[in-house]
Amino acid sequence: MDHGDKLAAELAEKVNRYEKLLNSALEKADYAPIEKSHLHNVAEDFYTMALSYYKDGKHFMQINDLVNALVCFSYGHAWLDSGARLGLFDVDDDSLFTI
Numbered sequence: 001m002d003h004g005d006k007l008a009a010e011l012a013e014k015v016n017r018y019e020k021l022l023n024s025a026l027e028k029a030d031y032a033p034i035e036k037s038h039l040h041n042v043a044e045d046f047y048t049m050a051l052s053y054y055k056d057g058k059h060f061m062q063i064n065d066l067v068n069a070l071v072c073f074s075y076g077h078a079w080l081d082s083g084a085r086l087g088l089f090d091v092d093d094d095s096l097f098t099i
Helices: 001-026 036-063 065-087
Strands: none
Touching: 001 036, 001 065, 036 065
């Protein structure tokens, strides 16, 4: 395997790993604030951004643009992780979130 093939394989592995990470985080991110509060709306916004990046990442995977897929999955997870740190999401999994 030449250097280019090795880098492509490493990128593909990382994209798949980050896609699974974001997908799992989306499943576990429960809104923490009460429903009619401003912070609940903020939590919805953070979640919507993360989900949008997830969907974009899946699109980039389909067209074999793995660099942009990785970027999307990373950004999406950052929205959820920062929301968890702010208390917008009730999470307890320190393998998915910085808590």
